[in-house]
Amino acid sequence: MGRLKPNSFAYYRPNSVASALQCLATQPDAKILAGGQSLVPAMNFRLSRPACLIDINGIEALAHVEVCADKVVLGALVHHQQIHEHPSIRQHFPVLAEAAGEIGHLAIRNRGTLGGSLVHADPASELPAAMVALRAVMEVAGVDGTRRIPAAEFFVGWMTTALDTGEMLVSVHVPLSSSSVYGFAEFARRPGDFAYVGAFVERAANESGAVTWFGVSDKPEYRPMSALPRDAAARQAEWQQLAAKLEVLDEPRMRRKLAVVLAERAYQKVEEAKIG
């Protein structure tokens, strides 16, 4: 309380993933610094007091967007605004581009990174839920090599991920799917605020679907639906049933209510996208 200057800390700026990992392994109490849009405020409030910061912004290998045959690979350092504007992302994952545009304000989106958002794993964040909804896979690296973790398993709880000590997130693999259409909606008091509740809705070609909520519980909540009803009343009943079973963070009445409203609004976007 009443603290807005961080503790003193050591600062490193490696230019490769290998040396960043080396640093992470050898420096006690070290933290990776990406866009700093979550970490630096936490440090200024002295809620986070790392002894050492490893600034990865100089690692060019982490800043790429690569379109492959079956997926798009996004480097951990890709900025929110880049996701919002990138033509390939707009083309293949319009819902991801749209959601990235809802993060904070322009200045924050220009600095904040995909990796930072995913590792920070704020339950009200757009990108973790987007990655779960899109069934993305995280590529993480440690001194012993890399491993891949599906998004649904990456987010394990309140601001907690499956990342082990000494590991860092290097990229995200988002599979291309020609058959699904997605919609996105969120509710925030003011544009630019963290969402109170948000939802991604997917309609697959075979009439099945899924909803992924964020801001309701401690992590993104993915719910597959064997059939996504076309009938409004049936759909409403479905949302209500799913929302009723959510383990909500707090203010359960309001959050469940909005979960239903936003799932439906996201669904309406699916319908619009299909027509468009």
Add this chain to the structure above:
Amino acid sequence: MTVRFEQSKPQFTGARVERAEDARLLTGRARYLDDLDFPGTLEVAFVRSTHAAAKLVSVHAEAASRMPGVRMVWTAADIHVTLDSPEFGVNQPVLAKDEVRYVGEPVVAIFADSRYAAEDAADTVEVTYADLPPVLHIREALQAETRRVHAERPNVMYHQEYQTDGFEEAFGNALHHLSATFTLHRQTAVPMETRGCMAAPDGATNRLHVYVSHQSPHGFRADLCKFLGVPEHAVRVIVPEVGGAFGIKAMFYPEYVVVALAALRLRRPVKWIADRSECLLADCHARDGIHDVDVAFDGDGRILALRDHLMGDSGAYPAVPFCGSIGETSLAARMLTGPYKIPHLSFTIDCTYSNKAPLGAYRGVWGPPASFVQEGVVDRVARALHKDPVAVRRINLLQPEDFPYRTASGFVYDPGSYAESLETALELVDYDGFRKRQREDRSRGVYRGIGISVFVEPTAMAASEAGDIPYEAATVRMEPTGTVTAALGLGPSGQGHETTMAQLIADELGVDVRDVVVLHGDTDSAPYGGGTGGSRSGTIGGGAALTAGRKLRDKLLALAAHLLEADVADIELKDGAAHVAGVPAQRLTVQQLATAAYTDVNRLPEGMKPGLEVMARYQPTRPITFSNGTHIAVVDVDVATGQIQTVDYVVANDCGVLINPTIVEGQIHGGVAQGIGEALLEELKYDTEGQLTTVSLSDYLLPTTHDIPNIRIRHLVTPSESKGGFKGMGEGSLIAAPAAVVAAVSDALEPFGVMVSSMPVTPDQVLEWIDADQEKKVDSVDSKVYFEN
């Protein structure tokens, strides 16, 4: 700087002169307090209470003293100054002693080479608290059995009652009655530049120089000297650029004493700048009041009698020099009938202590609560009688022939355009068209509502949060080259006084506005004055500028007449020269006149003193002049999410003669923005332990550009009796706006039986109302409108 000489001459007054301040403000060249840096400056970090109410068992700061870069550590044992409020018998130690009474109260001060070092040291301080039950609600504080915030004083720290003769009879005889409770939550001003203070002993003069972000340089000096026990000539107060003040910087705070005393003790500069958490915790708070209201009215909607029990939460201490709860309630009570002809008024005021931050001044002070009640009452009467809110306003509004009008509380309104402002605003917003479209909107499930707020703003008062100085002073000096240096005791924080005062003086002296520089904010250069607050600067400060300008003008005319060998009555002063009317060739420039006045004194007429420098004080003839106007807001309510968006906004504003319409409009824009914040977003929340849970701007929601629609303004001009015909207008927009916005919400949600009775209105509240309505509760949870026949 785009005003061309020819274009706006001879009248700068009333013209859209571009603000002299803007170039530096907009290009980052302004120098705020934190930009000042003297070699060897120490910075301060305060350890603040984390408990709302507790005995201080122990304060261990020894470890902090040993931290690197730390030069001194103070606890209550080291500094014995208290901010005394003799009229209440309650004194606040500048560092908490024995007991803490609110979260954020300063307990320990650490002076170090940098703020970083000071905060590192603050981390090592160990304070042991023994909790007491916190007092957090007004109604609780009103109970005699509740623990006393100050053991030696009752929690009710202010009580007042008033009733017009014949009230009970008028109230009892009325055909209809209704009751409602209005609640205003806590908020604070949140200026972009936080509070702060730097003190530096001046080796040359052996005085203390105190730099402070404040609204009243002289008032601040008086308070500081009083608490330090030093004479006023030993202290120079300098107010650099101020990045917003809004009343909270008219207050005096404990930190200032700590900073000044430390500078004297250590003989080196000491600086403290509040961080944003400190701003939310320890700036004066505002609002936090309850009104229990009863209204009596007839079948046409004519309001016959109004009764209000006003309750204000003062916080833990009466703020110095202006206790906000008393200021808000006592003036709200007297202004409660607003622009309406309500003959009978009865009020009871109770202000109570609590374990929350002290309540001080925030723009509008009494006004937003009073407008909320006054307009809320009119709208409830309209709804109860199934009448249009406009119709009920028309029936009750003061008409042109009613002025001067003596209100039920004894104020005398000077003429204004009350009824006209309503009609103007209705036309601007296309009220009739709106009502037609509204019906169609509702049938499509779109809930759009319109809210009206007709306001009266008492301005240029003899007493306000800027102190009890009923006058303002100006010195105006024409330099030997013919350019002009003026100085006033005002304390602007962005209002553009350097421009408006220069406009007035330039017109008096017949010089270009750019040839007038206006100084303020330095007790060495400014004549003693009250500073800025209570919408007084334009009217009283402007009057002083005009008076001083006129005096100097008279001297220039006399001098010119003498030198040109003409009659004074024939001399014209304009475009930087004096000439004989009809004989343009027979002229002297102001520079020639000034040269004569300063260096060629043999040429002066007999009896005329050398020099061109005057000082004048101006005190308006009326104790108050009343501005007025009407705001109308249009909002959309999303009944699925509870989200409220202000989509249209119009203002008809009458502040008498306008000095600079652009500046007036800027004041309105800002006030409306703050009003939307007050109505929909801003709330300081204390939890059940008395912890403030809104200590950053991610929790304390301020309006952003997304929340503010375009605002359409029309000016009406009813001149005041004051010199120049000006009326104040610094607060009217914030006085009117919250009431307009919440009224629009009530209107939008009329199909659900909603009548908003607390601010801010939040989405969860909206959803609750709608749920409650759907659960077939006939009345909305919050309003208890009842009828009696």
